[in-house]
Structures are given as C-alpha cells and as structure tokens.
Amino acid sequence: MTLKRLYYSSFFLLLFSFLTFSLSAQDQAAIDAGATLFKNNCGACHSRDMKTKMTGPALGGVEDRWADYPREDLYTWIRNSQGMISDGHPKATELWNEWKPVVMNPFPNLTDEEIENILAYINYVYTGAGQTTKGGPEVVDECTPPAADTGGSNMMYAFLFVILVVLALILARIISNLNYMQELREKGEAEKKTLTEILTSKGFVSFVVFAVVVVGGLFTVNNAINLGRQQGYQPEQPIKFSHITHACVHKIDCQYCHDGARRSKHSVIPAANTCMNCHKSIKVGSKYGTGELTKIFASIGYDPSTDKYIENYENLSDDEVKKIYTKWIADTYIQDNGSLDADGEKLINEQWDGIVEALTDEEIGDNKIQGPINWVRIHNLPDHVYFNHSQHVTVAGLECQTCHGPVEQMEVVSQYAPLSMGWCVNCHRKTEVKFADNKYYDNYYQLYHDQIKMHKRDKVTVDDIGGSECQKCHY
Numbered sequence: 001m002t003l004k005r006l007y008y009s010s011f012f013l014l015l016f017s018f019l020t021f022s023l024s025a026q027d028q029a030a031i032d033a034g035a036t037l038f039k040n041n042c043g044a045c046h047s048r049d050m051k052t053k054m055t056g057p058a059l060g061g062v063e064d065r066w067a068d069y070p071r072e073d074l075y076t077w078i079r080n081s082q083g084m085i086s087d088g089h090p091k092a093t094e095l096w097n098e099w100k101p102v103v104m105n106p107f108p109n110l111t112d113e114e115i116e117n118i119l120a121y122i123n124y125v126y127t128g129a130g131q132t133t134k135g136g137p138e139v140v141d142e143c144t145p146p147a148a149d150t151g152g153s154n155m156m157y158a159f160l161f162v163i164l165v166v167l168a169l170i171l172a173r174i175i176s177n178l179n180y181m182q183e184l185r186e187k188g189e190a191e192k193k194t195l196t197e198i199l200t201s202k203g204f205v206s207f208v209v210f211a212v213v214v215v216g217g218l219f220t221v222n223n224a225i226n227l228g229r230q231q232g233y234q235p236e237q238p239i240k241f242s243h244i245t246h247a248c249v250h251k252i253d254c255q256y257c258h259d260g261a262r263r264s265k266h267s268v269i270p271a272a273n274t275c276m277n278c279h280k281s282i283k284v285g286s287k288y289g290t291g292e293l294t295k296i297f298a299s300i301g302y303d304p305s306t307d308k309y310i311e312n313y314e315n316l317s318d319d320e321v322k323k324i325y326t327k328w329i330a331d332t333y334i335q336d337n338g339s340l341d342a343d344g345e346k347l348i349n350e351q352w353d354g355i356v357e358a359l360t361d362e363e364i365g366d367n368k369i370q371g372p373i374n375w376v377r378i379h380n381l382p383d384h385v386y387f388n389h390s391q392h393v394t395v396a397g398l399e400c401q402t403c404h405g406p407v408e409q410m411e412v413v414s415q416y417a418p419l420s421m422g423w424c425v426n427c428h429r430k431t432e433v434k435f436a437d438n439k440y441y442d443n444y445y446q447l448y449h450d451q452i453k454m455h456k457r458d459k460v461t462v463d464d465i466g467g468s469e470c471q472k473c474h475y
Helices: 002-042 071-079 081-086 090-099 112-126 138-143 152-187 195-199 202-225 243-249 272-279 290-300 318-337 342-359 389-395 421-430 439-453
Strands: 131-133
Touching: 002 112, 071 081, 071 090, 071 112, 081 090, 138 243, 152 195, 152 202, 272 290, 290 318, 290 342, 318 342
Parallel strands: none
Antiparallel strands: none
C-alpha cells in the first residue's frame, strides 16, 4: 500500500512539474511574442519601461485602469480608439480629454491573442520581472556602446617594424662576417668592418632606399585610394541626439524617423515635426534636461510653456525668442529646485548660448534662430555614384546596420563602412537575392529556379543579376 501511494504521489508530482513547465514555457512564449509586437506597433509612442509618459501614456497598469469595463472594450480601444471616442465610451472619452490632440494610431489587424501577448509583455516589464538590475529593463546591456579601439593594431605594426629593423641589422652583420671570412680565406688577411661601416655601405643603403620606396609607395597608393572617403568620420552635431536612447533603449525603428529609406533614393534627415511627434509630450530630456530639446522647440517655433506653436514666429526678434525659451528653462529649473539661484541663472545663459550656436551659422549666412536645424552630413557618396535606399531596404530587405553598423549603440553617429566601390561590389558578389515573396524579381525567378533545380547553381547573388555592371551605380 505504501509503494502504491508513493507511486501515485510521484506520478502526480511529475505531472504537476510538467504542467508547470508547460505553462511557464507558454507564458514566456507569449511575452517574447508580445515584446516583438510592442516594438513594431507601440514602441514609437510608448515608453519601454512602461512607467514613463511619452507621446502616449505609460502602459504599466493598463489592465487595472480598464478593469471596470469588459475585456473586449480594451481590445476595441487598441484597434480603433477614435471610433470609441466618437461613440462616447466613458473611458475612451476620459483618455481623449487627457491626451488630445494626440491621436492614437489604430491597429485593426491585431488579433485578441496578439493583444493579450502585448499586455503580458507590458505586465512583465512593469512588475519588474523583466529587469536584471534596479536600473531598468533587461535590454540595457545591449545598449552599452562597444569598447573603443585602443590603437592595438597600430602598436602591432610598430612592433613588427622594430623587429624587421633588428632583423635587417642582424642580417647585415651576418653578411659582413661572411664577407670577412671569405676574404680571410682567399687573401690570408682581412679587415673586419665596424657597425657604422656596415650601415653606410652601398649594399645596406641600397636596401634602405628600396624599402623606403616600397613602403612609401604602399602608403601613397592606400592614401590615394582613400582620398575623399570618411570612414570613422564622427562630427559633433548641433543637437546632441543619442541613437542609444532612441533606437536601443526605446526601440524606435530607424524608418520611423528616416522614413524615406523604404520609398525613395534618400533616407532623409528627419524634419523637426517628426521629433515633435514625441517631444510635444517629452519636453525634458533624460540626459540633458532642457538643454537639447529646447533647440528643437526654438527651431520650429513651439512654446513648451503653453503647448502651442507660436504665431508669426518667423517675424519675432531674437530678444522676443530669447524671452520665450529662457522663461521655459527658468520655469523648469524652479520646478526641479524650488527657486532660481545663481546656478540657475548660469544654466539659463549657457543653454541660450547653446541654442544660438546650434541654430545659426554665419558662414552660410544663417543668422536667424528660427528655421531648419543645420545637421552635419556624415555619409556622402561622390556625385557620379547612384545609390537608392529603397532598392536596398524595401526590395533587398537589408537591415540598416548592414551598411551603417550598430547605430543603436552609437551615442554620436560615425561612418561605419568605407562606402568604397570595392566594398559595394564585394557585397553584391556575396549577397544572395531573396526571391521568396518578392514580386520585384518575378522576371528572374523561373530561370534561376530551373538552374538551381538542375544543380547548375546553388545560389543567385546580386552580381548574377547585373549588380556589378557599371551603369547600375554610375550615371
């Protein structure tokens, strides 16, 4: 009887463990799916820590806030918020009155299961289950910039050069000794050369001249090839925009800001109104406070104190503009510190000087604070080179990081790749064409499909469809 009870107890314990493991695995799968859905649908407007307000409200606790209404109402709100507002739903109306005129994007294609996965992920992060330290969500590690190059390669080259010089001296000494022994054997007497005589001998001088010509020629050719290229170029921008904060921590998709990349030749520099989609709500930066965001407000004529765009802003004098934005900086300082002291006055003056420096440029005749931000261009191809972003992003399906490197880990963006012709051609030679579900390549598909089927080829590269033809990239 005891063995039988032990058997059943063990069986139920194993069954309970299996069910617990299965439920845990299902929960984790839902959270993982929700993380992807959140990034693709919600992450541009809602903070990823689920506790901070952005363009939209912090989503932590959203289920509790909708607890007095049927679950289906929350689904409907996510799919079509404006429809619920038009119908007069009390919770929808309450949210609209708090956040208007910011309109929540509709997501009519999200299923009930997908919405539940998003809610599971929100709860996972909000309750702290998705945190590895007190500082924030588990994604912080992946947002840490890679260690800077300490110049180890240059040290290695210098070390090798010293070794070669030492070997050359040893070889010269050996040759001198062999000549001495040969002369002694043939003539019975010989004079041994000193190190100075060896180094000034015709043979050694000829060798040094030859080495200088070869090394100098190598450096000259490499520098000529690299003429006009800017790999590693990292200029200081007029506004300290952190790609780590935007692209990594908050998971804002590259194409949300650079929306031309998917549909035109140029990826486009985001206009200030794109920034304002979020920064009408986020007015104080997490790192620089009012220092950098006020530059955007001053550029576009937005008064953060009144939450309104300034009428006839382009006609205001510098003193009138200064009054508006120094008041905003002062009010924010007082709110944080209780009163305006000497440090506050200094901060106001420094930030105003920063606004003037960032938004004006006497060299190009831009003396007005009002107007576009003068971003410094980093990636620049020669005029005779044709490059189309949409061809690579939409048709080829390349990630931005393929050419631009891990931008999400760059506090200040630099040029990652050389963007040379050889670099482009080599990429075309090794990159396989993605035929599946790609109507752009329907004309090629049958021919290459048949060749692969008959084992005449195992892959099709961009080079195979004309990716190395001169006229594809040159006007």
